[in-house]
Amino acid sequence: MSMIIIILSVPLLYFVKNFIDRRSLGLITFVVTLFHFFLYLLDNSFNFKYIMSDLISLWFIQAGYLALLLFIPLVLTSTDKLRNKLGNKWFTLHRLIYLILVLSLLHYYLIIKADYFLFNLYLAILLAILIIKRRVYSS
Amino acid sequence: MKIFNKYNLDKENEITDEKYFLNRRKIMASAFAFPFLINSNSLVASQKKLSFNKDLEYSTNEKTNTIKQITSYNNFYELGTGKRDPMLNADKLKSHEWKLTIDGLVENSLILDSDDLIKKFQLEERIYRLRCVEAWSMVVPWIGFELRSLINLAKPLYNAKYVSFESILDKENLPGQKRNILNWPYKEGLRMDEAINPLTMIAVGLYGKTLPNQNGSPVRLIVPWKYGFKSIKSIVKISFVDQKPTCTWNEQAPNEYGFYSNVNPYVDHPRWTQKRERRIGEFGKRDTLLFNGYSKFVDNLYTNMDLKKNF
Numbered sequence: 505m506s507m508i509i510i511i512l513s514v515p516l517l518y519f520v521k522n523f524i525d526r527r528s529l530g531l532i533t534f535v536v537t538l539f540h541f542f543l544y545l546l547d548n549s550f551n552f553k554y555i556m557s558d559l560i561s562l563w564f565i566q567a568g569y570l571a572l573l574l575f576i577p578l579v580l581t582s583t584d585k586l587r588n589k590l591g592n593k594w595f596t597l598h599r600l601i602y603l604i605l606v607l608s609l610l611h612y613y614l615i616i617k618a619d620y621f622l623f624n625l626y627l628a629i630l631l632a633i634l635i636i637k638r639r640v641y642s643s
Numbered sequence: 644m645k646i647f648n649k650y651n652l653d654k655e656n657e658i659t660d661e662k663y664f665l666n667r668r669k670i671m672a673s674a675f676a677f678p679f680l681i682n683s684n685s686l687v688a689s690q691k692k693l694s695f696n697k698d699l700e701y702s703t704n705e706k707t708n709t710i711k712q713i714t715s716y717n718n719f720y721e722l723g724t725g726k727r728d729p730m731l732n733a734d735k736l737k738s739h740e741w742k743l744t745i746d747g748l749v750e751n752s753l754i755l756d757s758d759d760l761i762k763k764f765q766l767e768e769r770i771y772r773l774r775c776v777e778a779w780s781m782v783v784p785w786i787g788f789e790l791r792s793l794i795n796l797a798k799p800l801y802n803a804k805y806v807s808f809e810s811i812l813d814k815e816n817l818p819g820q821k822r823n824i825l826n827w828p829y830k831e832g833l834r835m836d837e838a839i840n841p842l843t844m845i846a847v848g849l850y851g852k853t854l855p856n857q858n859g860s861p862v863r864l865i866v867p868w869k870y871g872f873k874s875i876k877s878i879v880k881i882s883f884v885d886q887k888p889t890c891t892w893n894e895q896a897p898n899e900y901g902f903y904s905n906v907n908p909y910v911d912h913p914r915w916t917q918k919r920e921r922r923i924g925e926f927g928k929r930d931t932l933l934f935n936g937y938s939k940f941v942d943n944l945y946t947n948m949d950l951k952k953n954f
Contacts, residue, residue: 549927619724619824
């Protein structure tokens with residue numbers, strides 16, 4: 505469930521930027537991601553052996569960890585102060601969200617058995633948003 | 644949040660036909676389905692009470708899952724791919740006036756109807772563990788009979804080496820069959836010695852009554868030492884054949900789902916682990932057992948076989 509919220513709320517960053525500020529949505533997305541990770545740990549009873557063997561052997565778990573790790577610098581540099589300090593570098597750094605997006609999609613894709621309908625739906629929505637965004641910015 | 648205020652909702656009602664609106668809600672509901680928050684509402688009273696003996700030889704004494712859990716957390720792609728979909732769409736399976744055909748390399752071809760299935764055989768209750776390939780499990784009190792008593796009736800010929808099972812095909816009514824998620828109809832198969840193993844069961848009931856639709860009404864296979872998908876639901880045809888039959892998941896992804904698909908914690912699914920499982924209703928995970936804990940009854944079937952190759 506949280507996976508769906510994450511995937512849907514990442515593009516919301518662009519979609520409703522005039523409604524709510526993008527930073528809050530980004531932080532909410534991170535908190536939901538953390539909660540999702542916490543549930544995973546809880547589900548494995550915080551058993552170090554289990555969690556390590558997952559991390560070593562499972563691709564979908566690795567994609568999830570990588571996405572979570574890449575999210576951390578974005579959260580740390582989300583204050584006004586750091587944003588101003590980093591200048592153009594800030595924007596370059598925050599393009600990492602696209603990589604996080606791809607990794608989250610992969611994280612989901614890798615556990616699907618046969619029915620790719622919902623996955624395709626998310627993908628279509630995301631692509632549509634990205635295309636619209638590009639048009640708006642270039643015009 | 645601003646975007647979901649009352650004004651917007653009212654506006655949406657104006658422009659959206661209620662039918663679509665409700666349908667969309669249903670889709671959202673199933674998309675956000677969560678196994679712990681379940682209100683089971685489609686346990687219709689159409690299930691008949693059965694008379695049966697209680698088996699003690701093969702049954703586990705573990706705590707059984709509740710009827711609510713067993714009927715609301717299902718994989719039955721014919722009724723939708725979400726875990727709650729089979730419950731929500733249960734009425735789409737037309738399970739009355741059923742005909743089960745038994746044919747192929749046999750002396751006696753048979754056609755059994757729903758009544759035969761519950762009257763022709765001495766029914767017994769067996770409490771079996773069920774382990775899904777998705778790494779969750781349940782304990783279920785099935786009611787049925789051993790497949791071998793059916794096989795004895797059909798009298799297979801000496802050259803019958805495998806048993807092939809076929810499930811219902813009804814593209815008009817079954818919502819899952821409107822899309823080609825799998826190559827319909829669903830098919831499964833067993834080797835003859837697996838089929839006559841006393842553990843292998845034909846189930847016609849659950850918790851004292853005939854099967855609810857979402858559990859594969861009116862007749863399904865139960866092979867408790869194999870992953871759940873081998874236990875084909877709503878069977879219309881059982882054929883005795885001399886070659887390894889087609890099995891739907893094996894056909895879909897041969898590197899992920901083998902013909903045997905025995906529960907085996909030492910052979911992982913290529914994308915996830917089979918070492919542990921979540922017992923529905925329990926907190927945390929438990930270790931998965933070889934042959935789902937039924938080694939005592941089945942490991943003689945696989946002597947001299949490399950289970951890593953023949954997964």
